[in-house]
Amino acid sequence: MKSIKELFRIGNGPSSSHTIGPKNACLKFIERYSDVTNIVVTLYGSLALTGEGHSTDKIVKSVLKDYKVDVKFDKKTETEHPNTMDIVGYKNKEEYKMRFYSVGGGAIEIAGEDNDLPEVYPLSKLRYIIKYCENNNIRLWQYVDQCEGPEINSFIEEVYQTMMDCVTRGLEGEGMLPGPLQIKKKAHYLYYQTNSDLDLTADFRRKTVAYAYAVAEENASGDEIVTAPTCGAAGVLPAVLRTAVDVIPFAKKRGYNITHQDVLNALKTAGLIGNLIKTNASISGAEAGCQAEIGSACAMAAAFQAELAKASFDKISSAAEIALEHHLGLTCDPVSGYVQIPCIERNAVAALRALDAFGLTVYLDTLDAKVSFDTVVETMLETGKDLPTRYRETSVGGLAKNYRC
Numbered sequence: 001m002k003s004i005k006e007l008f009r010i011g012n013g014p015s016s017s018h019t020i021g022p023k024n025a026c027l028k029f030i031e032r033y034s035d036v037t038n039i040v041v042t043l044y045g046s047l048a049l050t051g052e053g054h055s056t057d058k059i060v061k062s063v064l065k066d067y068k069v070d071v072k073f074d075k076k077t078e079t080e081h082p083n084t085m086d087i088v089g090y091k092n093k094e095e096y097k098m099r100f101y102s103v104g105g106g107a108i109e110i111a112g113e114d115n116d117l118p119e120v121y122p123l124s125k126l127r128y129i130i131k132y133c134e135n136n137n138i139r140l141w142q143y144v145d146q147c148e149g150p151e152i153n154s155f156i157e158e159v160y161q162t163m164m165d166c167v168t169r170g171l172e173g174e175g176m177l178p179g180p181l182q183i184k185k186k187a188h189y190l191y192y193q194t195n196s197d198l199d200l201t202a203d204f205r206r207k208t209v210a211y212a213y214a215v216a217e218e219n220a221s222g223d224e225i226v227t228a229p230t231c232g233a234a235g236v237l238p239a240v241l242r243t244a245v246d247v248i249p250f251a252k253k254r255g256y257n258i259t260h261q262d263v264l265n266a267l268k269t270a271g272l273i274g275n276l277i278k279t280n281a282s283i284s285g286a287e288a289g290c291q292a293e294i295g296s297a298c299a300m301a302a303a304f305q306a307e308l309a310k311a312s313f314d315k316i317s318s319a320a321e322i323a324l325e326h327h328l329g330l331t332c333d334p335v336s337g338y339v340q341i342p343c344i345e346r347n348a349v350a351a352l353r354a355l356d357a358f359g360l361t362v363y364l365d366t367l368d369a370k371v372s373f374d375t376v377v378e379t380m381l382e383t384g385k386d387l388p389t390r391y392r393e394t395s396v397g398g399l400a401k402n403y404r405c
């Protein structure tokens with residue numbers, strides 16, 4: 001399994017596979033062929049069908065701003081990967097071509113080349129990792145430390161800070177989201193409303209919703225986020241993280257001392273869970289539907305919450321399993337190709353679900369759990385493969401088809 005640095009990427013929204021991935025592809029191309037003068041970029045599959053709404057053409061043109069660029073949306077040609085792009089550069093009569101696949105979470109692969117990154121984790125199933133941790137008397141985040149080395153701490157600190165900053169910026173944002181859907185930003189209104197009927201728990205949950213909206217709206221506006229595991233699902237984990245930070249003073253009064261390092265450690269466990277899903281299934285909406293994006297984000301956030309509570313291995317595993325299981329089959333159908341409807345609301349619902357998934361493990365005897373996390377991950381991949389293409393980030397089925405303004 002690769003480093004979690006490949007999972008948590010800091011970049012601009014609204015879609016990791018449609019903006020961060022193509023950006024990386026363009027950078028890779030000009031790193032290799034910097035002296036071309038004209039460049040033609042052709043987008044296929046989901047990149048062609050939703051590329052305009054996802055701002056793929058804008059990001060391509062901004063990265064290649066020093067060249068004469070033509071971006072084509074080929075919505076008919078079928079390719080071997082749902083997110084394929086060709087970049088062809090011209091210099092005098094010479095032609096240089098590279099084909100890229102945007103494989104989810106901002107990662108790219110180059111057709112016909114060895115794309116293998118170093119393996120950082122020797123184990124890639126949660127049940128084996130838990131066994132290893134039990135045998136060595138360490139927690140999951142310590143396994144991350146062991147595999148990644150000490151530099152993971154500064155990386156996770158940066159991830160934490162970027163997530164927190166994104167929430168803060170998003171809460172202050174007002175006005176409309178870009179695009180034709182005419183959607184008002186809601187995070188500010190959600191956060192600052194006061195409702196005296198709400199008890200403390202309900203008030204924390206309202207803020208969780210506001211935080212998820214804040215990040216999802218920042219993402220929809222093309223601002224800086226952390227893929228967790230993707231741009232479209234980037235609001236779920238920061239919403240639960242920021243809520244946890246809010247709760248720390250209250251927890252202290254009750255005798256629970258949660259430190260900043262505990263929060264960072266819980267983020268490492270969340271990253272480990274996301275990495276397991278990425279390795280054994282998919283985190284790409286174009287490959288496996290929204291279950292792979294929002295479902296994975298929910299599992300990561302549930303594991304974060306469980307690790308922060310210093311829960312047992314079976315509870316961490318069950319929290320992630322419950323969170324993912326109840327997203328199985330979730331389709332990806334962004335209206336008009338914009339990462340707004342249903343994506344933003346979906347981030348908020350998944351953040352609450354993550355808290356509830358962990359809550360459920362507190363009440364249940366999770367040692368008796370019949371479905372394991374590894375089994376749900378395997379099931380998610382199979383379900384994703386069975387989903388018709390129209391439900392995999394093509395904006396031609398589901399809500400995208402039936403939506404009436």
Ligand code: SF4
Nearest residue numbers: 232285290293332343
């Ligand atoms: S519906 Fe889900 S997977 Fe599809 S773009 Fe929106 S958040 Fe991403």
